[in-house]
Amino acid sequence: MKKVLKDILNPAAIVFFGASNNLMTFGTGQFLNIINDYKGNVYPIHPEEKEIFGVKVYKSVEDIPEDADLAIMVLPTNLIPKFLIQCGERGIDRAIIISAGFKEVGKVNLQDEIVSIAKRYGIRFLGPNCIGIYNAYKNLNTTWIPYHPKKGGISIVSQSGTFACHPFPYFIENGMGISQSISVGNEADIDIVDCLEYLEDDSNTNTIAVYIEGIRRGQEFMGVAKRVSKKKPIVILYVGGTEAGSRAGKSHTSALSGPDHVYDAVFKQCGLIRAYNIEELFDYTMALASQPLPKGRRIGIITDSGGSGAVMADTCERMGLNVPILSKDTQREMRSILPSIAAVTNPIDVTIDSARHFYVEIPKILLKDPSIDGILLYGLFGPSIYKRFLKLNEVEIDGFAGVSREMLDELLSLCKRYRKPVLASSFIGRRDEEVVAYFQDHNIPVYPSPERASKAMAVLSKYSYLREERS
C-alpha cells in the first residue's frame, strides 16, 4: 500500500478524463492546475476536442503514445465504469476518481461496481468523490485550487476535498510549507488508514493534519494511529459529533460518524492532538512541523505591548502552561538594558525599545535561562510601520527601524543553539512586512493573534508530554 500511494503521488505521466475548453467546469480547472506546474506529460482524453488550452487531445486512452501510470477522472458519474475498464485494459493501475454521485447520494451499487472493476484489473484508486492530491515535491496539484504552497513538512489527509486544498492560500499567506495533501473522499479503495501508513515513513513528512467525518476501519485506524503518532505528531479535526454535522458528513462522503465523546476517547488513546476547527488544525501543525519540542511547560513571553502580553499569559495558563515569575538574576539582567517603564517579571513588556533588545538580547536571556522551556514573541514591528508614518514605500529593510537581517539571523542561530520552541505573533505584521516574511521563511511561525500562538505553544508542550509518556 505504501508503494501504491507513492505511485499516485509521484506519477511519471498522467491520463486526464474530463477536461474541456469550458473553463467553468471542475475538470478543466483541475487540468489547468496540473499543466501549469507539473513537469511530466499529461494526456487529456476527449471525444471531440482537438486541443485543450494548447495541449493535444486523444480520443481514447488506447491512443496515448506512452505508458501513463496515473488516470485522473472528472467525468459524469455513469461514465466512470466504462473508462475505468479502458484504463485497466491499457495497463494503467493507479487512479484518482474525482467524480461524485456514488455512495454519498445512495448509489451503493455503482460504487460497488467500480470497486469490482478495479479489483479485476488490479487498479488501486483514491475516491470517488474526492479532489485528488497535491505533492509540493513534485509540483503536482490535481485539485481545483490554483495555489501552490511551497515545500515543507506538513502532510494533509482529508475525507473532505475542501480541507485538502481550500487552505492552500492560508498556507501561502503564513509562509507554511507542505509536503503532500491527499483527499480520500468516499474511501471506496484507499482510506485514511492507508494514508497514515504511507506517511509514517515518508521522508518529506514530519507532521500530519487529518480531517475526518467518520472512521471506517476502527481497529486498524487505532493500531496505525497509535504507532505513527509516536514518530510524527498527528493533529485531527473531527466533524460529525453533532446531529447536523453527522448528517452533513454522511451526505458528503458517506462517512459513518459516532458520538463526539467516543471519538474523543479514541483520539486520546491513540495519542492524537485534537483540533476543534480548521484554523486550529493548521495553527497546531505549523508549530509542530517547525519547532523543537519544549522540555516542560514554563513559557517566557516577550512583547512590545502590554495587552498582548496579558492575553498570552492568560491563554497560556488556561491551556495548562506556566508563565513563571523570572528569577531575580534574570530580571536584573533585563532591567539593566530595558527602559524603566518596561515590565520584566514575565511577560516581559519591552514597550518601545531598540530592535536589538527585542530581537536578540531579551530572547537570548530567556533562551539560556534553564527555568524557561519555550518563548512567545508578540510584536515584530519592522520598517513597514515607519514607512507608513512617512508615507514612504521604497525603504530597504537594512538599517531601517534598526532591524537588520544580521540581527534576525542572530536570533535564528540562538534558537538553533538552545533548541527551545519560539512562536511569534502580530496583529499588524503580515507577509508584506519583511521581518514577518523573514521569520516565516526561516521556520518561525508568525500567528495572526497572540492567543493563537499561545494555544499552539500549549500543543507543542502537550505533544512533548504525550510522546514522553508513551515512549
Next chain:
Amino acid sequence: MKKVLKDILNPAAIVFFGASNNLMTFGTGQFLNIINDYKGNVYPIHPEEKEIFGVKVYKSVEDIPEDADLAIMVLPTNLIPKFLIQCGERGIDRAIIISAGFKEVGKVNLQDEIVSIAKRYGIRFLGPNCIGIYNAYKNLNTTWIPYHPKKGGISIVSQSGTFACHPFPYFIENGMGISQSISVGNEADIDIVDCLEYLEDDSNTNTIAVYIEGIRRGQEFMGVAKRVSKKKPIVILYVGGTEAGSRAGKSHTSALSGPDHVYDAVFKQCGLIRAYNIEELFDYTMALASQPLPKGRRIGIITDSGGSGAVMADTCERMGLNVPILSKDTQREMRSILPSIAAVTNPIDVTIDSARHFYVEIPKILLKDPSIDGILLYGLFGPSIYKRFLKLNEVEIDGFAGVSREMLDELLSLCKRYRKPVLASSFIGRRDEEVVAYFQDHNIPVYPSPERASKAMAVLSKYSYLREERS
C-alpha cells in the same frame, strides 16, 4: 461626562507634547499619525526643535496662536505635572496622557499628583498609560498604529492600548468600519464606565467592543452596562481570570482583576456577550454591527464545498443553533435548479454550479422560507480563481466567471427585504477577490473560516434572545 468624551474625540485644535524629529519614538509616530489625516490644527511643543516633519514648533503652550481644546502628552513621566499645569493655565481642559510609569509601576503618588492638578484646573483626561483615541468620523488617529479603518458602527473601549489600535489592519483587511476607539489606560480620571455612557447615545456607534483587565467601579459598571446593552450589543474580552493574566494586567494598567467565574457572572447579569480572544471580539462585533437579529435559531447553510458545509453544521449545533432539515417543498424547489450531485437537505451543497444559483436563487429560497432565521454562506469564488487558472490578471469582474455586480446587488436587496442575517466565509477569497470586497463593502461580513462565521451567527442569535428576555 458625555460632553467631556465628545470633546476629547472631536477636538477643534490639538497641542502635542512629545514629538521630535526622531522617528523612533512613540510620540513622533503618534504625531505623524495625527497630522497625516486630521484636518484641524496641531501645535507641537518642543524646547529646541523649530519644525517637526514640516510643522511649526512652539516653545511653550503659552505661545500657540489659538485656543486649542485638547492636549496630548507623550512626555517623560516626571514632566507630566509641570506641563499639565501649563495647559491648565492656558485654559486647555481636555487631555490625553499617553506616558506610562505611574500606578502600574508602583508610582501611586505621581498619579495622585496629576489627578489633583487636573481637579484644580478642571481638566478631564484619558490615561495615563494609554494610546489615545481614534475617531473615524473626524479622521483623527492619535495612536501609534498608522492604519485608518473606514467609518462604521463599531466602537472600541479598551484598558489596553494594544487592543484599541493594533487590530486596525485587521479591520481594514476585513472591510470593517469603525466609529471610535478609546484607550483608557490606568483610568485615573475617565474610565470604562464613562465611555460606555458616552457611547450609549453616540449616534455613530451601534455596537461596542470592550477589553478589560479588571473593573474599578463595580456597581456603576453593572448599572451602566445593563442599561446600554439593551440598546446596543456589548461584546467583552476579559483577561485577568488566571494568575499570570492577572499579574500581567496589574503591571500593565494597574487593573484589579478577579476570579474568572465572578466576572463571568457579572457579564451574564449585565447582558454582555463574552469573547474569549481578540478574534472573537471582532468577529462578533462585525456581525452585530452589520446584521439584523435573527428571530430564532434555525440556520440555513449554503456552500459550494461539502467539508465546509459539514463544519458549519457541526459548529452551529455545538453553539446552540439548529440546522433543520428543509421542508419537502423547499428541497424540491432547490432540486429543480441544482445539479444532481448537489445536497439539498441542509446544508445545501451546490457543488460547482452557476453563480446565479449560488448568489441569488438559493439564498432567495432560504430567505423566503419561514422556517429559516439566518443564512451562512461558504464559498464566494469569483473571477480570481479562474484568472489564476489562466495565469491572467487583467480580467474584469462583469460577465467573468458568471458573477456580475447586478447579481450581487440582487442578493443585497433580497437581504434587505427579508431582514434575515447573512454571514459569509471563505478560505480563499480575501479582499483582493472583487466579490469578497463587494460583500464587505455592502455590510455582509466575510469570515476567514466557516467556523468563525458560524460562531458569529450563534452570537447574533444569543443577543437577539438576551434582548428579548430583558425587554
